[in-house]
Amino acid sequence: MQPFIQLRDVDIAFPVFDAQSLGLINSLVRFSGLHGRRAAGPAPMRSVQALHGINLSLQPGDRIGLIGHNGAGKSTLLRVLSGVYEPVRGEMRQHGSISALTDIMLGMDPEASGLDFIITRGIVMGLSKREAGEWVQEIGAFTELSERLHMPVRTYSTGMLLKLAFAVATAITPDILLMDEVVGAGDAKFQERAQKRLHDLMARVSILVVASHNEQLLKSFCSHALVLRQGTIAHRGTVDDCLDFYHANP
Numbered sequence: 001m002q003p004f005i006q007l008r009d010v011d012i013a014f015p016v017f018d019a020q021s022l023g024l025i026n027s028l029v030r031f032s033g034l035h036g037r038r039a040a041g042p043a044p045m046r047s048v049q050a051l052h053g054i055n056l057s058l059q060p061g062d063r064i065g066l067i068g069h070n071g072a073g074k075s076t077l078l079r080v081l082s083g084v085y086e087p088v089r090g091e092m093r094q095h096g097s098i099s100a101l102t103d104i105m106l107g108m109d110p111e112a113s114g115l116d117f118i119i120t121r122g123i124v125m126g127l128s129k130r131e132a133g134e135w136v137q138e139i140g141a142f143t144e145l146s147e148r149l150h151m152p153v154r155t156y157s158t159g160m161l162l163k164l165a166f167a168v169a170t171a172i173t174p175d176i177l178l179m180d181e182v183v184g185a186g187d188a189k190f191q192e193r194a195q196k197r198l199h200d201l202m203a204r205v206s207i208l209v210v211a212s213h214n215e216q217l218l219k220s221f222c223s224h225a226l227v228l229r230q231g232t233i234a235h236r237g238t239v240d241d242c243l244d245f246y247h248a249n250p
């Protein structure tokens with residue numbers, strides 16, 4: 001079966017607990033009813049509607065850019081596509097291997113060595129232990145961390161951690177690649193190599209979804225785009241068409 005992603009009428013809402021409702025003392029006060037009838041009720045809660053009524057169908061060859069102001073819902077949509085968030089309403093169906101360059105440091109155990117991290121991630125991504133072992137040399141050379149890979153990752157600098165996570169996340173070619181902006185890892189020299197690795201990867205995958213404010217990047221790598229506004233799809237079309245819409249409707 002060919003890779004695909006399909007979203008039908010998807011909503012995502014985040015429950016937000018008031019800071020006042022958290023904490024032991026507040027809970028005790030509520031429980032004892034000291035603040036009268038109103039305070040004795042359930043903890044007040046609000047909800048942020050991050051996505052609403054999203055319909056999307058992606059097939060092999062689709063290269064989609066997500067455009068939108070801060071808070072429009074781009075990262076949330078990527079997290080739905082990668083399976084991190086489950087819709088509170090609607091449905092998502094997908095087939096194919098997915099690599100999400102959104103939360104690349106997620107699940108990194110500070111006590112594990114760089115080598116352990118590479119091998120564990122490789123196995124999670126479906127490689128055999130031998131295949132994952134073959135990554136080690138390539139990733140060691142790419143990150144220039146060769147010797148440090150034997151040490152626990154808690155001893156790495158932030159830049160070193162990011163380099164390692166980036167190198168591992170981009171080491172295999174998935175069917176579907178999801179990206180939030182372009183990951184900015186490491187120093188200027190590493191950035192140059194990272195950009196090339198990323199561009200090669202974007203060109204190879206079957207389905208690409210990238211959220212970015214970089215119009216040149218969207219024009220180079222995407223055929224189509226979606227403009228998100230307050231959690232809904234406000235416009236769909238070619239990248240140029242969507243950028244025009246985005247600028248005309250601030």
Ligand SMILES: Nc1ncnc2c1ncn2[C@@H]1O[C@H](COP(=O)(O)OP(=O)(O)OP(=O)(O)O)[C@@H](O)[C@H]1O
Nearest residue numbers: 014048049050068069070071072073074075076077
């Ligand atoms: N964990 C969360 N809890 C509560 N609200 C959230 C959470 N994550 C996102 N939101 C809210 O959901 C909405 C969409 O956020 P999202 O991060 O998807 O926007 P974005 O388009 O990626 O923004 P940016 O360009 O700034 O990265 C925003 O209103 C945001 O405040």
